[in-house]
Amino acid sequence: MFVVRFRSMQADGMALFPFILVKQPNPGPTLLNHERIHLRQQAELGILPFYVWYVVEYLIRRWQYRDHYTAYRNISFEREAFANDQNLAYLKTRTFWQFWHYLTNDGL
Ligand SMILES: [Zn+2]
Numbered sequence: 001m002f003v004v005r006f007r008s009m010q011a012d013g014m015a016l017f018p019f020i021l022v023k024q025p026n027p028g029p030t031l032l033n034h035e036r037i038h039l040r041q042q043a044e045l046g047i048l049p050f051y052v053w054y055v056v057e058y059l060i061r062r063w064q065y066r067d068h069y070t071a072y073r074n075i076s077f078e079r080e081a082f083a084n085d086q087n088l089a090y091l092k093t094r095t096f097w098q099f100w101h102y103l104t105n106d107g108l
Contacts, residue, residue, distance in 0.1 A: 001036065003027070017042040034085035041077050041099055050077070076102040 006014075006021040013031045014021045015038035022031070042050045054077060061071035072078060079102035084090040 001039065003032070015039045015042060017047050029088055030085050033088055033090065034081045036091060037081040037084060037094075038077060040091060040094065041080070044097055053077075076100070 001020060002018060003020045003022060005023075005025060007023060009021060009023045012023050013027060013035045015035040017039050020032065020035040020039065022035075045053065054075060057075045057077075058071055061074045062068065065071050065074065073082065076099045080099045083102070084094075
C-alpha cells in the first residue's frame with residue numbers, strides 16, 4: 001500500500017490501486033482502512049471493471065434514491081467499506097467478493 005497526499009482532492013480519501021490518495025496529512029486509521037477495503041475490491045475485480053461498476057451502480061442508486069449522497073453511500077463497495085472501516089482486522093477475515101453481499105441489502 002502506498003499513501004500519497006493529494007491536497008486538491010474533493011474527497012478525504014480515494015483508492016486507486018495500488019495507491020491510497022489522501023487530502024490531509026496523517027490520515028486516521030478508519031480512513032486508511034476504508035480505502036484499503038476499496039483496494040481489495042479493486043484487486044479482486046480489476047481496476048477498470050471496478051470503476052465501470054462503481055459509476056453504473058452510482059447512476060442506478062441515484063435514480064433509486066434521487067440524491068447524490070444517499071446514492072454514493074449505497075453503492076455496494078461503499079456499503080461494505082463504511083460498514084467495516086472501523087474494524088481494523090476486517091480484511092484478515094473478509095471473504096472473496098464480499099461486496100456482492102451488499103448489493104441487495106446492507107450485508108448483514
Ligand atoms: Zn469509499
